Amino acid sequence: MKVPALIWVGFALMAVSLASAALFTGGVYPTSWEWIAVAASAGSLLTLIPPSTCPREKMGSILILCLAGWILLFIVPLPAGLVAEVFPSRWHAAQAADQITGRRAVNWLGLSLAPAATWERLLDVLPCLAVLAAGREMGWRWRDRIWLPAIPVIVVAVSESILGLVQFGMMRAAGGDVASATGTYVNRNHFAGLLEMAFPLAVAGAFAAWKRRAVWQSTGLLVAAGCLLGGVVVSLSRMGFAATIAAAVVVTPILLWPKGFRWSVLVPVVAVAGLIVLLPTKELKQRFFYMAANEEVNTDIRVAIWRDTVPMIAAHPWTGTGLGAYERGLYAFKTAKPTNTVDFAHNDYLQILAELGIVGIALAAGLAVWILRGPLRIALRHPGARNWELAVGLSGSLLAIGIHSLTDFNLYIPANAMVLAWLAGLAMSPGLWETANRGELTCV
Numbered sequence: 313m314k315v316p317a318l319i320w321v322g323f324a325l326m327a328v329s330l331a332s333a334a335l336f337t338g339g340v341y342p343t344s345w346e347w348i349a350v351a352a353s354a355g356s357l358l359t360l361i362p363p364s365t366c367p368r369e370k371m372g373s374i375l376i377l378c379l380a381g382w383i384l385l386f387i388v389p390l391p392a393g394l395v396a397e398v399f400p401s402r403w404h405a406a407q408a409a410d411q412i413t414g415r416r417a418v419n420w421l422g423l424s425l426a427p428a429a430t431w432e433r434l435l436d437v438l439p440c441l442a443v444l445a446a447g448r449e450m451g452w453r454w455r456d457r458i459w460l461p462a463i464p465v466i467v468v469a470v471s472e473s474i475l476g477l478v479q480f481g482m483m484r485a486a487g488g489d490v491a492s493a494t495g496t497y498v499n500r501n502h503f504a505g506l507l508e509m510a511f512p513l514a515v516a517g518a519f520a521a522w523k524r525r526a527v528w529q530s531t532g533l534l535v536a537a538g539c540l541l542g543g544v545v546v547s548l549s550r551m552g553f554a555a556t557i558a559a560a561v562v563v564t565p566i567l568l569w570p571k572g573f574r575w576s577v578l579v580p581v582v583a584v585a586g587l588i589v590l591l592p593t594k595e596l597k598q599r600f601f602y603m604a605a606n607e608e609v610n611t612d613i614r615v616a617i618w619r620d621t622v623p624m625i626a627a628h629p630w631t632g633t634g635l636g637a638y639e640r641g642l643y644a645f646k647t648a649k650p651t652n653t654v655d656f657a658h659n660d661y662l663q664i665l666a667e668l669g670i671v672g673i674a675l676a677a678g679l680a681v682w683i684l685r686g687p688l689r690i691a692l693r694h695p696g697a698r699n700w701e702l703a704v705g706l707s708g709s710l711l712a713i714g715i716h717s718l719t720d721f722n723l724y725i726p727a728n729a730m731v732l733a734w735l736a737g738l739a740m741s742p743g744l745w746e747t748a749n750r751g752e753l754t755c756v
Contacts, residue, residue, distance in 0.1 A: 321358055322357070322359035325351055326734075328355075334468050342432065366742060398630070401627055402424075429639070447741065453743075462702065475496065476495045477539065479546075503543075508716060509728070512711075516701040620642060638655060661718070683736045683739050683740055688703075
């Protein structure tokens, strides 16, 4: 199947953008992320320009448009009286600001408690939505070689893991206290978040290559999976390690079962026991059993932040504070680290609920279920599907980041959010649904 040159250019630009986002500290600094976001958006648009025969499904598109519309609504000027009815705290804050500054009361207000922060977060969200759409299109364009769009994710993550292993080895060789490896990231948990999404893909890719009798490819992907797992271990991220092991425990038996290995039901027990005993370094084991005294955000602080977030959510349950306005909304309820900036809830689900309200979390949850249902259905019910191994790998990737998001804010790290959007696009792609049936290709 011939793919237009414009799509190849867009794909290359997206791959370079993803690598750059990871290289420049995960894209957490706006000065570097801004141009990466523009490049990723441009690459995504290039993949969507050539006419396509990709089937259009309504529900996923509706959920994406509704979620994007709900986020944009927070920066659209609305009548002040309407804002006073649906978001009283925003109205009172605006009144107080007018009284302090002596300004005349405004007649139009945005719903966001921090409009500038919402605009800044939009620079993260909109490129990721473009990447999601491009991932879906690329999965259809390359449905006869659908692993191709997944390669940049694996390559970038493996490169980061090798760098992390080198960092850890050098610290060990130098003696003294050994810190966590972070690759080019600022934070070990976000470094682990990238690797844990790529690990199930590498494992599933090794199985797919073995099925095609491509021994060298299979071996290379198994080595890549080992590097990724090793990188998660030396990151010393407890939740990253737990999420990766959970993905391995789910993915491996599914991959083995159709091969006739009925004993694969024992794999989870053996894998958990073996990996927990053999893999963790002494430093990671210490982090599981003891809390480091100099840890910036430990478990107790996380729990305190979550506890502060609950009344914040209750103050405006339906609308939330607006995307990126978590820090501003938490001021009135903050008890944890009172002298420090707390701009993340360290729980993606809790923060999305706090910022987008019940409406926003319902739309996000609906979209997540819609994305996950395709690969899960193929993985569990259609082992004869042409792209079955990729469906299993994508399911494991989404599961891993979903677990890790319980105690961290990986979805607010631009590079990791881009990887998730990339994989979600492939998971939604009709190209993933093809299955072999009497020598012909049909849709699952």
